[in-house]
Amino acid sequence: MSTGLRLLRGGLVATPEGVMPGDILVQGEWIVAVGPDLEASGATVVHCGGLVALPGAVDAHVHLREPGAEHKEDFTTGTRAALAGGYTTVLDMPNSPVPTSSLSAFAAKADLARAKACCDFGLFFGATPANMGEATEVAGAVGLKLYMGSSTGDLLVADLAHQYRHFASYPRDRILAVHAEDEEAVRTFSEEERRPPICAELAVARAIALARRTGRRLHVCHVSTAAELDAIRLARAQGLAVTCEVTPHHLFLNRTDEARLGPLALMNPPLRSPEDQEALWERLDEVDIVASDHAPHTLEEKSGSLPPAGVPGLETTLPLLLDAVAGGRLSLPHLVRLTAARPAALYRLPHKGRLAPGYHADIALIELQSETALGTDLKTKCGWSPFQGRRVRGRIVRVILRGEDAMVEGELLADPGRGRLVTPRPS
Numbered sequence: 001m002s003t004g005l006r007l008l009r010g011g012l013v014a015t016p017e018g019v020m021p022g023d024i025l026v027q028g029e030w031i032v033a034v035g036p037d038l039e040a041s042g043a044t045v046v047h048c049g050g051l052v053a054l055p056g057a058v059d060a061h062v063h064l065r066e067p068g069a070e071h072k073e074d075f076t077t078g079t080r081a082a083l084a085g086g087y088t089t090v091l092d093m094p095n096s097p098v099p100t101s102s103l104s105a106f107a108a109k110a111d112l113a114r115a116k117a118c119c120d121f122g123l124f125f126g127a128t129p130a131n132m133g134e135a136t137e138v139a140g141a142v143g144l145k146l147y148m149g150s151s152t153g154d155l156l157v158a159d160l161a162h163q164y165r166h167f168a169s170y171p172r173d174r175i176l177a178v179h180a181e182d183e184e185a186v187r188t189f190s191e192e193e194r195r196p197p198i199c200a201e202l203a204v205a206r207a208i209a210l211a212r213r214t215g216r217r218l219h220v221c222h223v224s225t226a227a228e229l230d231a232i233r234l235a236r237a238q239g240l241a242v243t244c245e246v247t248p249h250h251l252f253l254n255r256t257d258e259a260r261l262g263p264l265a266l267m268n269p270p271l272r273s274p275e276d277q278e279a280l281w282e283r284l285d286e287v288d289i290v291a292s293d294h295a296p297h298t299l300e301e302k303s304g305s306l307p308p309a310g311v312p313g314l315e316t317t318l319p320l321l322l323d324a325v326a327g328g329r330l331s332l333p334h335l336v337r338l339t340a341a342r343p344a345a346l347y348r349l350p351h352k353g354r355l356a357p358g359y360h361a362d363i364a365l366i367e368l369q370s371e372t373a374l375g376t377d378l379k380t381k382c383g384w385s386p387f388q389g390r391r392v393r394g395r396i397v398r399v400i401l402r403g404e405d406a407m408v409e410g411e412l413l414a415d416p417g418r419g420r421l422v423t424p425r426p427s
């Protein structure tokens with residue numbers, strides 16, 4: 001008879017602090033013990049010799065496109081891609097064609113996602129020049145996303161007065177996350193260069209000044225330049241609570257890849273100089289989160305005359321980071337902090353982001369040394385990756401979501417409806 005107990009035996013366990021041999025005992029949805037040589041009578045044993053267990057990754061920045069752009073992605077295909085890529089929780093951005101910027105749109109998206117998602121998910125609320133009240137009232141959003149410059153979709157709060165009102169009114173204990181490219185700068189420089197670094201630099205400076213003025217915390221999405229990191233470092237030294245994230249495309253690609261990739265390398269903010277790319281790596285200790293910014297568009301759209309900005313990333317981010325571990329550029333505990341522990345803690349996601357008793361049994365089992373080619377057998381609806389063909393070391397063998405197998409050897413086992421809405425723990 002099944003006891004509902006599973007014992008993951010004989011692997012290595014990666015935590016934010018270190019990597020050690022250990023077993024993981026799972027009961028139902030929960031991790032109940034982690035340690036050497038665990039015994040549990042009646043438990044089903046999963047043999048993990050040669051494997052590393054990571055906490056199921058938490059992607060704090062994805063665009064799953066519903067409602068309104070289901071031809072690019074939907075909650076089922078996007079969360080299948082997440083599971084294939086080692087993610088068990090994704091935080092969805094509000095810039096869908098029907099933007100998540102009213103109470104009714106938020107409730108409708110939550111219902112839709114509950115029915116269709118295969119992994120757990122949280123939802124951002126989107127700022128508009130007029131919705132400070134609803135942004136404050138909405139229950140269950142993981143945070144407020146404010147576009148200081150325009151990007152895909154219509155969400156935009158470009159002027160200082162409305163930005164200030166959101167900074168001043170959004171609850172202090174919640175995350176206000178900015179797309180930091182200054183709209184006026186984007187326009188001013190557009191004839192010379194598409195979204196040059198000064199656009200990001202100006203927006204980050206303004207967001208920090210607003211955070212100082214209003215005494216609130218701030219999260220800067222997809223930092224791509226050394227200048228932004230400088231501004232954030234200074235703000236922190238002055239006592240401000242500023243956190244930030246970087247994307248895999250800004251870590252693993254730079255401007256010189258644009259010639260080869262064409263519109264497949266087009267995203268906001270754009271790819272930067274090799275020097276900026278190098279600075280992100282050298283200063284990865286100053287970065288809180290690596291988030292994919294999974295932003296799928298179809299190949300047809302990408303090869304049109306006005307290609308949209310954005311690249312998919314859910315299936316390639318963890319393998320790329322694991323390859324950096326294999327190459328000695330990143331430690332496993334640091335990878336765990338960047339992809340699971342820190343995003344879960346920052347967004348206060350209950351029971352997520354760690355392999356420890358009392359946490360959800362969200363686990364990715366990894367074979368560190370096996371080499372694979374990226375971009376084969378993609379689950380994302382868009383069907384392409386800017387990293388297609390790149391060979392990496394580090395293969396995701398199995399993904400467990402709240403105690404149950406969700407992906408084994410590339411086969412997806414979680415049905416639509418399995419994913420649960422994740423809402424932040426009250427502070």
Ligand code: DOR
Pocket residue numbers: 063095151152179266267268269295296309310311
């Ligand atoms: O490149 C991007 N694509 N940047 C964004 O800010 C939005 C995203 C999208 O939704 O396509």
Ligand code: ZN
Pocket residue numbers: 151179180221222268269
């Ligand atoms: Zn953005």
Ligand code: ZN
Pocket residue numbers: 061063093293295
């Ligand atoms: Zn984004």
